[in-house]
Amino acid sequence: MYHVCWRCGAFAADKEILPDPAYPEGGHGLAICPACGHAHPFRRWPLLIVGGASGSGKTTLLHRMLQERSARRGPAALLLEADILWQPALDTPQDNYRAFCQSWVRLALNLGQQGPPVVLFGAGLGVPDNLEGIPEVRWFTGVHILSLVCDDEVLAGRLRERPAWRGTREEPFIAAQLRFNAWNRAQRALPDPPLTLLDTTDATPEDAAAAAWRWLERALQVSPGG
Template sequence: MHPLICTRCGEWDGDPDAGGGEHLLRCASCGRTRPFLRLPLLCVTGPSGTGKSTVARELLGRLGQRFVVLEQDLLWVGGLRDPADDHRLFRSTWLRTAAMVQQSGRPVVLCGTVAPPELEHLPERALFAGVHYLALTCEPGVLTARLRARPAWRGWDEERIIETLEHQDWLRTEASRLRPPVTLLDTTGSAPGQTAAAVHRWAERLWPDGALEDAAAS
């Protein structure tokens, strides 16, 4: 069942609320509350070339027992490539997917390029207790070299590389002013294992072992 469709009246609820509790949603049309496990969503973001895909593979072994690690590009298919409103269709689909995965009791770590302005205004944002962002960054010269070294089929021409560097500059400048703020992690001199260890520590601080039991008891 779509998490924004009420199971009682069948109406689409474009503005769900928590219904007075972390694990309830209330339908704006009929007022019915229904159980829904609202966990934090952890986004490992940053420009292409900063190591997100490599870190995602490393995190599977480190976090796989308590988190579900997903790579955003898994759903980058033709039907979701509409660029309207910062790829709203793609973003909304990922939020709904993550929210339903989290009904298993494990928070999702979503690895892919995303920023608060692209998620925070969406109706599906209400399906999470909070969204937290950790952005991987890299020294511009190193990032440029990494992108130029990619296979030709990936389409990394000079114009696209410049756009990526500009996005990183924006992210570094605005990170602390975004709502919620974005934590930055420079990966320039770090091996994949070191970066994955830092991401692991960040995730554990946000969702320590036993957090679900504590939330259920409160």
């Protein structure tokens, strides 16, 4: 809804984003219409993503955090599984899954206007290159990615133990996820790592959730929102 100008009706996703001087403490912004110059006030949150290879523990972590969220533990946040919108037509590695990733970033932006920040759980969203060039990313105060990793034998074992209908038992699929797991691990060695790693090899769901809540609290301190 923020891409359509409230004054002139022009559509633009790449509006200029400025701080809102009415909120010197941050957390709010102004989106400037390129057609008429109207300044649209909006709430700014960090873009929060939990990624990692299939089998690294994203869904288990999400379920545990949802249970704890209902018990009012941890910071307020809307936790969403990105795969609920997945369909074969969105499987476009040639453009870094642009339609899928942009849809979720746009949804997170709009949902964040109504309450707490959104945390997206999804493998592809956790790859920084897949977010490059998405204009809505600029509307956020920062990007924070928690990437789940685990030992290769543990990852392969988890994938083989899943029900057959999920299609994760085939060796080519397992090999691809092991490569992705290795890629995530390798980010730690970069001078400015784009990801925060959480090793779930021996972690209980409770331990993983506690670590994820701490990551979320730190992210909200580094990139505070409205």
